[in-house]
Amino acid sequence: MKDRLMLFVAVVAGLVATVLTFVYIDSTTSEDDAAPVRTLEVLFTINDIPANSSIDADADLRVETINIEATPGIARGAVKVTDRAAVDGRPISAPIPAGVPLLYSHLTPVQDVDLGAGMRAIAISVSRENLMGGILVPGDRVDIVVSYEAPKAPPAAPAPTGGDDPEAMVANMMGGLMGQLGDMGGSSVPSDWVAEEVLSNIRVIAVGSALSGSRQSQMFGMGGGGKGSTITLELSPQNALELIRAQANGKNPLTLMLRPGDASVESATSSLTGG
Secondary structure, three states: OOOHHHHHHOOHHHHHHHHHHHHHHHHHHHHHOOOOOOOEEEEEOOOOOOOEEEEOOHEEEEEEEEEEOOOOHHHHOEEEHHHHHHHHHEOOOOOEEEOEEEHHHEOOOOOOOOOOOOOEEEEEEEEHHHHHHHOOOOEEEEEEEEEEEEOOOOOOOOOOOOOOHHHHHHHHHHHHHHHHHHHHHHOHHHHHHEEEEEEEEEEEEEEEOOOOOHHHHHHHHOOOOOOEEEEEEEEOOOHHHHHHHHOOOOOEEEEEEEEOOHHHHHHEEEOOOOO
């Protein structure tokens, strides 16, 4: 009886040892064969980005690695690191706080530029003061004024006098010097500023990177006090070239004058081409 009991205990111990061995081997195999964690590099915000502003990829965004299984929603909607260049300069319609993933839904949809037949889009730089406090929006009609210097003619040299009079000789010499300075454009004689309306009833296509927007949202978007902005206008090819010449490579400042809301029924005109 005692021998049978010992045999039974030995058999049970052997079975337990076998089961434990299989359990250990199975757990080890499962750990070795487990799939690696799937990750994805996406863009997170560094700073608070205000509404109606454009994204600066270098200053506003950083790269974060997320677990795809743990955050499937973010993995689907977040902007991938491979799209970093594509979102640089893209406008947003709502504010984005710092430290959150940048989502594709945050970006303002890209719109097609609506140009009339035979027309061209031309971008000009204007100061914030000439943006009428930020109330200018796409679709407005404006008149464009160019300011430039009209140099005064240098004073006429005194008529030459005969003789060896020292005062007359000095006067003649100074008159000749002033004439030479005037010819070289180096005269210190003050110049008058002239303002000339060169284009009338021109449609604004975009203000900055915004192709649409209300006047109120535009004002809030520019509330940070930017120094200037780029305005895109719809012009005929001839008027576009003439405006570039009138600007003198940016030397001559431009001023925009907002027209009333019913100005769209009129035709655009130009004093540059007589149109």
